[in-house]
Amino acid sequence: MSSRSSGENAREIPEATVARLPVYLRALTGLTEGGIATCSSEELAAAAGVNSAKLRKDLSYLGSYGTRGVGYDVEYLTYQIAREIGVTQDWPVVIVGIGNLGHALANYSGFRSRGFRVVALLDADPARAGEEVAGIAVRPFDELEQIVADHAVAIGVIATPAAAAQSVADRMVASGISSILNFAPSVLAVPAGVDVRKVDLSIELQILAYHEQRKAAVEAVAATDAAPLAPGGVS
Amino acid sequence: MSSRSSGENAREIPEATVARLPVYLRALTGLTEGGIATCSSEELAAAAGVNSAKLRKDLSYLGSYGTRGVGYDVEYLTYQIAREIGVTQDWPVVIVGIGNLGHALANYSGFRSRGFRVVALLDADPARAGEEVAGIAVRPFDELEQIVADHAVAIGVIATPAAAAQSVADRMVASGISSILNFAPSVLAVPAGVDVRKVDLSIELQILAYHEQRKAAVEAVAATDAAPLAPGGVS
Numbered sequence: 001m002s003s004r005s006s007g008e009n010a011r012e013i014p015e016a017t018v019a020r021l022p023v024y025l026r027a028l029t030g031l032t033e034g035g036i037a038t039c040s041s042e043e044l045a046a047a048a049g050v051n052s053a054k055l056r057k058d059l060s061y062l063g064s065y066g067t068r069g070v071g072y073d074v075e076y077l078t079y080q081i082a083r084e085i086g087v088t089q090d091w092p093v094v095i096v097g098i099g100n101l102g103h104a105l106a107n108y109s110g111f112r113s114r115g116f117r118v119v120a121l122l123d124a125d126p127a128r129a130g131e132e133v134a135g136i137a138v139r140p141f142d143e144l145e146q147i148v149a150d151h152a153v154a155i156g157v158i159a160t161p162a163a164a165a166q167s168v169a170d171r172m173v174a175s176g177i178s179s180i181l182n183f184a185p186s187v188l189a190v191p192a193g194v195d196v197r198k199v200d201l202s203i204e205l206q207i208l209a210y211h212e213q214r215k216a217a218v219e220a221v222a223a224t225d226a227a228p229l230a231p232g233g234v235s
Numbered sequence: 236m237s238s239r240s241s242g243e244n245a246r247e248i249p250e251a252t253v254a255r256l257p258v259y260l261r262a263l264t265g266l267t268e269g270g271i272a273t274c275s276s277e278e279l280a281a282a283a284g285v286n287s288a289k290l291r292k293d294l295s296y297l298g299s300y301g302t303r304g305v306g307y308d309v310e311y312l313t314y315q316i317a318r319e320i321g322v323t324q325d326w327p328v329v330i331v332g333i334g335n336l337g338h339a340l341a342n343y344s345g346f347r348s349r350g351f352r353v354v355a356l357l358d359a360d361p362a363r364a365g366e367e368v369a370g371i372a373v374r375p376f377d378e379l380e381q382i383v384a385d386h387a388v389a390i391g392v393i394a395t396p397a398a399a400a401q402s403v404a405d406r407m408v409a410s411g412i413s414s415i416l417n418f419a420p421s422v423l424a425v426p427a428g429v430d431v432r433k434v435d436l437s438i439e440l441q442i443l444a445y446h447e448q449r450k451a452a453v454e455a456v457a458a459t460d461a462a463p464l465a466p467g468g469v470s
Contacts, residue, residue, distance in 0.1 A: 200257070202257070
């Protein structure tokens with residue numbers, strides 16, 4: 001490894017900021033859909049659910065500071081963040097495991113709009129081969145290596161049952177895939193240099209539960225306070 | 236609103252910390268599955284993908300400081316965080332829209348393990364009524380109000396196509412649901428006091444793309460550095 005490649009690493013953005021960039025992108029997409037062309041850091045922070053000081057700090061890593069008194073240009077900031085993440089380029093993706101979740105992922109418009117192009121749907125069940133989902137033919141899992149080579153696939157999505165996930169990951173890594181998005185409820189072991197991210201569909205539900213619990217607590221306190229004043233409240 | 240209920244609000248944890256608590260919970264579950272009983276803040280921070288100073292600060296809101304020289308007890312910290320989020324209690328949930336995604340969500344084990352209990356699956360298509368998914372009968376959407384009242388449902392999940400999402404949200408809110416998890420690719424308008432969170436399945440893919448892009452850049456620099464030294468590198 002050369003000193004120049006270490007220097008390249010040093011420019012890297014903090015991991016927590018990286019994780020928030022797609023959230024800003026989602027918030028900016030919402031603003032665009034709402035016909036908003038410029039926004040203050042406070043507005044964008046509110047839309048993204050972070051505080052505005054953190055937002056400004058995060059965007060400063062990208063060299064984006066907005067214009068005093070005007071704020072950020074929504075379209076330009078969208079482009080800057082998308083370029084930084086790398087979603088302005090084309091990412092060929094394979095999805096393995098075409099059950100209900102695989103079907104839903106193949107049909108998910110949010111992948112295509114972010115530069116992720118599903119080049120193949122693979123399933124271990126040979127009976128599924130030839131079936132078409134979202135306009136793409138399901139192919140046997142054994143064609144993985146050929147497909148990865150043909151399309152220079154770097155990212156694989158695992159939507160299999162938990163029991164199959166590790167062997168699918170092993171085959172993906174052996175074929176040259178270096179990033180795996182794992183929807184299966186299992187922990188994957190992969191060699192150094194391979195990134196794995198696990199999707200937990202319950203995370204957003206948990207955030208809602210936190211707020212529900214707070215709302216219930218506030219209502220309970222309000223009800224206790226109000227009770228002595230309510231008509232017929234003496235019992 | 237009484238001063239006591241405002242006092243209750245003041246204890247609220249910062250939103251960014253709330254959003255990280257489920258991530259810590261997921262990391263702790265991974266440690267438990269790996270047979271790890273105690274962990275340092277550095278280990279837990281690494282597993283959760285945040286820096287350890289932020290982790291310690293976040294956990295300090297819960298009154299969790301670990302034990303010097305020992306670290307955190309994984310099981311106890313899991314309980315503390317789960318209690319704070321509110322997932323130690325039972326959350327009845329309805330899922331509306333039983334297409335591929337709705338099927339996948341109904342079967343998703345991560346909901347049940349976090350206290351979310353799917354009490355009903357609803358679909359607008361009357362032909363689907365009676366079909367069974369994950370052991371639960373699909374019911375007509377028109378039964379929403381009755382089900383919400385019978386089970387005291389506070390959280391609704393929308394897995395319909397985009398075009399139907401707003402009218403489903405309106406009916407949910409009218410029936411008393413105050414938190415909505417929206418998988419449909421559409422922005423929902425809801426009254427104040429109702430929380431909506433939108434799931435973007437591409438967020439984790441974007442984080443992978445960022446790292447793929449970095450890996451490719453580092454490899455390109457390394458290749459450039461190495462070229463003059465490679466045999467036959469003179470052209």
